[in-house]
Amino acid sequence: MSCKAFFWPTWMRHLLEDVLVRLLRIFNLPLIIACLGSFLFLKFAAVTIRWGEHERGVARKLASSGYGVFALDYPGFGLSDGLHGYIPSFENLVNDVIEHFSKIKEQKKYQDVPSFLLGESMGGAIALNIHFKQPTAWNGAALIAPLCKFAEDMIPHWLVKQILIGVAKVLPKTKLVPQKEEVKDNIFRDLNKRKLAPYNVLLYKDKPRLGTALELLKATQELEQRLEEVSLPLLIMHGEADIITDPSASKALYEKAKVKDKKLCLYKDAFHTLLEGEPDETIFHVLGDIISWLDEHSSRKNTYQAP
Numbered sequence: 001m002s003c004k005a006f007f008w009p010t011w012m013r014h015l016l017e018d019v020l021v022r023l024l025r026i027f028n029l030p031l032i033i034a035c036l037g038s039f040l041f042l043k044f045a046a047v048t049i050r051w052g053e054h055e056r057g058v059a060r061k062l063a064s065s066g067y068g069v070f071a072l073d074y075p076g077f078g079l080s081d082g083l084h085g086y087i088p089s090f091e092n093l094v095n096d097v098i099e100h101f102s103k104i105k106e107q108k109k110y111q112d113v114p115s116f117l118l119g120e121s122m123g124g125a126i127a128l129n130i131h132f133k134q135p136t137a138w139n140g141a142a143l144i145a146p147l148c149k150f151a152e153d154m155i156p157h158w159l160v161k162q163i164l165i166g167v168a169k170v171l172p173k174t175k176l177v178p179q180k181e182e183v184k185d186n187i188f189r190d191l192n193k194r195k196l197a198p199y200n201v202l203l204y205k206d207k208p209r210l211g212t213a214l215e216l217l218k219a220t221q222e223l224e225q226r227l228e229e230v231s232l233p234l235l236i237m238h239g240e241a242d243i244i245t246d247p248s249a250s251k252a253l254y255e256k257a258k259v260k261d262k263k264l265c266l267y268k269d270a271f272h273t274l275l276e277g278e279p280d281e282t283i284f285h286v287l288g289d290i291i292s293w294l295d296e297h298s299s300r301k302n303t304y305q306a307p
Contacts, residue, residue, distance in 0.1 A: 058275050058287070065291050072100055078202050085204040086173055090215040094129045105137075114298055117141035118290070120275065121245060124148070125219055131232055140233035140261075140297050142290050144274050145242055148227070149220050149249035154183065164210055172211030186243045188277030189270065197277075224249070230257035235293040237286060239270030239278075265289055 059069045074093060076082035087093055105115060117138050119127030124146020131138060156164065156177070164176065188194035197203060234257055238250040247266065254264040267286065270278055274286045 061287055062291070062294075067294070070101075070104055072097075077204070083173060083209075085206065085212060086209050087212045087215045088172070090125075090219045091129075094126055094133065097126060098130055098133060114139040116294060116297070118144075119146060120144040121272070122147050122216065124245075125216075125223055128223060128226075128230065129219070132226065132229060135231060138232055140235070140293075142235040142237070142293060143250075143253075144237045144286070144290075145239060145245045145272055146236065146250060146253070147216065147220055147245045148223050148253055149246045150217065151243045151246045153243055155217070165214060168210035168214050172209065172214075174210050175207040176210050177208040177213045183244060186241070186271050187273050189239075189241075189282075190277055190279050193277050224252075227253050227256040228258055231259050233259060233261040233297055235263050235265070235290065237265045237267070237274060237289065239267050239272060239274055241269050242272045244272045263293065 059071060063069050073080040074087075075096070076084055076086045104110060115138050117127035117130060117140070119125070119141065121144070124143040125148065127141050127143060128146065128148075131141060155161070167174070167176065185194070188197055198205065230253065234254070236250050236254055238245070238247045240247055250264065250266075254262055265286075267274065267278075267282060270282055275283060278286070
């Protein structure tokens with residue numbers, strides 16, 4: 001991988017893996033692998049992708065539902081090394097995630113379980129790009145507010161964007177991307193959770209870095225042109241009041257994806273972080289939808305092929 005990522009100590013990971021595998025064999029439980037920034041789950045195996053700040057509670061919930069969970073944080077996010085919030089290359093980031101989870105899935109003890117992608121926000125875009133690079137590797141994808149397209153209010157005026165593109169060529173790490181105040185308020189709908197967010201030291205709270213913003217904008221523009229290529233079973237979830245990632249893009253993904261096994265769940269009044277910033281009732285609803293979908297699909301034969 002191009003950057004060093006945070007992992008549990010080797011001895012602890014091996015111990016937990018051995019305990020998990022023994023439990024899976026004894027009770028015939030499914031396994032999930034998660035990338036928080038990317039999650040790889042194995043319930044018969046699943047991989048989730050996310051930013052790297054929110055989903056540890058989600059991983060625990062999935063584990064308590066009988067899923068084994070492996071996780072990494074993207075370089076520059078969560079506990080990984082790298083400049084906080086900086087993505088020099090979106091494609092390299094996708095390749096790093098593929099490399100990491102391919103090594104896990106190639107292990108003999110994990111080869112006979114189905115695998116799924118679970119991605120939130122930017123992780124949703126990464127999950128879809130993994131699918132494009134490995135079209136037969138995964139049994140399905142659960143996407144939460146996937147970044148298929150930025151909401152129009154998130155994109156600067158054309159002239160401002162051209163200026164920022166020019167500056168980014170020489171100052172890609174600079175925090176210059178303008179951001180409206182209401183965007184910050186749209187991340188957490190629950191006021192108590194919004195008040196606690198500034199105390200999360202893993203959460204990136206500043207203006208987006210120029211290089212990161214342009215890499216994500218380019219990635220979403222390319223993704224919009226490839227929605228018809230999506231061919232794996234899909235669960236798509238989006239808050240109807242999300243002004244960060246565009247709910248209409250999730251609707252377009254649902255309509256254009258060529259797979260017949262697909263489901264779209266829209267949550268009334270919900271904001272961007274469905275798994276962290278909503279009232280508990282909504283979070284439990286979303287988690288229930290994810291687990292039900294994974295349970296429904298996890299008994300199918302794994303189609304993973306090593307790259």
